[in-house]
Amino acid sequence: MASNTVMVDSSIFEDIQQKIDDDTAFNDELRETVQQLNKQVRSAQAALSQVHAIPRDQLAAHITKTQPLIHAEITTISQLATKASQQPYYKWNHVWTRSVQDACFTILFAHYAASSALLTIEDLGARLSIPVNLKDRDAFHLTIEEYLLALISLIEELARLARNAVTIGDYSRPLEIARFVNNIHAGFQILNLKNDILRRRSDGIKYRLKEVEDVVYDLSLRGLVPKEETKDEEMKT
Amino acid sequence: MPQSNTQNKKRSAEDAFGERPAKMESPFMPMFEGFKSELDEHHDRRERIIKASRDITATSKKIIFGLQRVRNMKQPIPGAITKSNQPLWDLISKAYSSISTDLQGLNTYRYSKQITGGTQEFMEALSFQHYLEAQSLVSLQEASRSTADLGGPNNPILLSEADYLLGVFDMTGELMRFAITVMATSGEVPSAKLEVEGEQSHRNVLTDLRDVRDFLKAVDVPHYSSLNKDMNKKMEVLETCVVKVENALYGLTVRGAERPKGWLPDEKMVGRDEVVGH
Numbered sequence: 001m002a003s004n005t006v007m008v009d010s011s012i013f014e015d016i017q018q019k020i021d022d023d024t025a026f027n028d029e030l031r032e033t034v035q036q037l038n039k040q041v042r043s044a045q046a047a048l049s050q051v052h053a054i055p056r057d058q059l060a061a062h063i064t065k066t067q068p069l070i071h072a073e074i075t076t077i078s079q080l081a082t083k084a085s086q087q088p089y090y091k092w093n094h095v096w097t098r099s100v101q102d103a104c105f106t107i108l109f110a111h112y113a114a115s116s117a118l119l120t121i122e123d124l125g126a127r128l129s130i131p132v133n134l135k136d137r138d139a140f141h142l143t144i145e146e147y148l149l150a151l152i153s154l155i156e157e158l159a160r161l162a163r164n165a166v167t168i169g170d171y172s173r174p175l176e177i178a179r180f181v182n183n184i185h186a187g188f189q190i191l192n193l194k195n196d197i198l199r200r201r202s203d204g205i206k207y208r209l210k211e212v213e214d215v216v217y218d219l220s221l222r223g224l225v226p227k228e229e230t231k232d233e234e235m236k237t
Numbered sequence: 238m239p240q241s242n243t244q245n246k247k248r249s250a251e252d253a254f255g256e257r258p259a260k261m262e263s264p265f266m267p268m269f270e271g272f273k274s275e276l277d278e279h280h281d282r283r284e285r286i287i288k289a290s291r292d293i294t295a296t297s298k299k300i301i302f303g304l305q306r307v308r309n310m311k312q313p314i315p316g317a318i319t320k321s322n323q324p325l326w327d328l329i330s331k332a333y334s335s336i337s338t339d340l341q342g343l344n345t346y347r348y349s350k351q352i353t354g355g356t357q358e359f360m361e362a363l364s365f366q367h368y369l370e371a372q373s374l375v376s377l378q379e380a381s382r383s384t385a386d387l388g389g390p391n392n393p394i395l396l397s398e399a400d401y402l403l404g405v406f407d408m409t410g411e412l413m414r415f416a417i418t419v420m421a422t423s424g425e426v427p428s429a430k431l432e433v434e435g436e437q438s439h440r441n442v443l444t445d446l447r448d449v450r451d452f453l454k455a456v457d458v459p460h461y462s463s464l465n466k467d468m469n470k471k472m473e474v475l476e477t478c479v480v481k482v483e484n485a486l487y488g489l490t491v492r493g494a495e496r497p498k499g500w501l502p503d504e505k506m507v508g509r510d511e512v513v514g515h
Contacts, residue, residue: 006373006448007372007373007374007440007444007445007448007449008373008374008448008449008452009373009374009376010452011376012374012376012377012452013452013455013456015376015377015378016377016398016401016402016456017456017457019398020398020456020457020458020459021457024459027459088343088345088346089343089346090343090344090345090346090347090349091346091349118265120268121268133275134343135343136342136343137342137343138342138343138345144272144275144276148272182263183263183264183265184263184265186263186265186266186269187263187265187266187268187269187272188269190266190269190270190273191269191272191273191276192273192276192277192280193276194280194283
């Protein structure tokens with residue numbers, strides 16, 4: 001009865017240590033890729049912050065110039081996807097989720113700056129060439145939460161853009177942004193959010209909406225709202 | 238009139254935030270409707286798991302409480318205790334199978350934060366009973382088999398290394414309580430009075446406790462992990478557990494010789510032994 005002569009069979013802890021070491025090595029690998037992504041995200045964000053200072057007619061050209069930076073992010077995300085898909089998605093999701101959200105934000109913002117339109121979660125997944133809201137198998141994907149959190153970052157950025165657009169003489173941008181933020185806000189209102197990060201961050205949307213509407217109010221008070229926009233608004237109400 | 242003023246303000250806020258979307262449907266509504274149902278599904282699953290985890294924790298505590306009535310080790314658990322604990326084990330298995338489909342595939346690790354509390358407590362009960370019966374530490378493999386079975390066919394429940402380690406940490410607290418109680422009531426440190434192939438076994442709860450501590454101390458976990466933080470906290474508790482048993486044994490050695498055979502301490506004495514243990 002050799003097994004009964006000791007309290008702890010040493011192979012128990014050898015096995016556990018092996019598993020922990022394997023996890024640590026995998027974690028380090030992921031972190032390396034995530035750090036690269038973070039660097040690329042910062043470059044993309046720096047380039048995109050110019051959007052606040054560039055007149056609209058030159059914006060498309062600027063966004064085209066930022067495309068290589070965004071492409072670099074996408075390449076790193078696909079490397080991350082390959083690596084991460086070797087193991088259960090949610091075991092490691094916490095390592096990259098913040099960085100992926102930030103990268104998603106840069107893509108959403110670049111797209112909005114150039115076209116005033118929203119990329120849906122499917123559009124964004126297609127851009128990244130990763131599946132979205134995966135349910136039937138365990139692999140790397142973009143979650144709904146990640147998309148929504150990136151969307152909230154976009155709204156925060158657009159609240160700033162509404163004011164800065166006025167500064168550089170673009171009076172129609174704030175009206176567009178007001179409509180856009182209003183529509184997103186309406187969407188968030190139907191979600192039953194629990195007390196988590198999504199809830200906490202989405203609570204800020206209404207304040208951003210108010211900021212943007214204040215800009216629109218300031219403009220209309222001074223008769224600065226462009227003509228066709230006013231007509232547009234009247235038709236809609 | 239300040240009151241009507243605030244009412245006006247409130248109404249204009251409603252205009253801005255509430256009524257407009259109703260008048261003019263947001264083009265993003267269909268997308269958000271999809272998100273809504275996905276998130277609802279996720280939150281429902283999460284709540285179910287949290288509830289089951291709480292039930293499993295409470296039931297495991299009851300099992301441990303029952304096992305603390307055991308006075309001898311390396312023997313089958315007395316029939317009365319087995320009988321009163323069996324319905325509790327069944328309850329745990331029922332709680333796990335009620336959520337085991339929620340914890341498969343992609344979702345195996347998704348809710349680990351929600352279920353880990355229950356699984357650790359179950360691990361504590363399982364390893365304590367195993368110790369009382371076999372005087373050894375149950376292995377991760379054996380314990381994993383037990384948790385896997387709890388989910389029912391084709392829906393195994395995962396026992397992570399963290400669940401295992403943290404459960405074992407908690408089990409050492411039960412060993413301390415068990416040791417102190419037995420020493421106080423029988424005047425002897427619990428050990429299996431067995432001769433293994435002619436060799437006298439010198440192992441008792443204290444040496445076993447130290448053994449487990451030394452192995453747990455040697456586990457090398459990355460400093461940034463949450464497991465490291467949890468283990469450090471529990472290691473402090475484990476150290477005091479060992480000291481408590483050491484102190485109790487010291488008291489027993491010094492004063493034990495003066496005790497007449499068969500003498501049992503009264504409640505007060507048990508209390509004092511424990512105070513000495515602090």
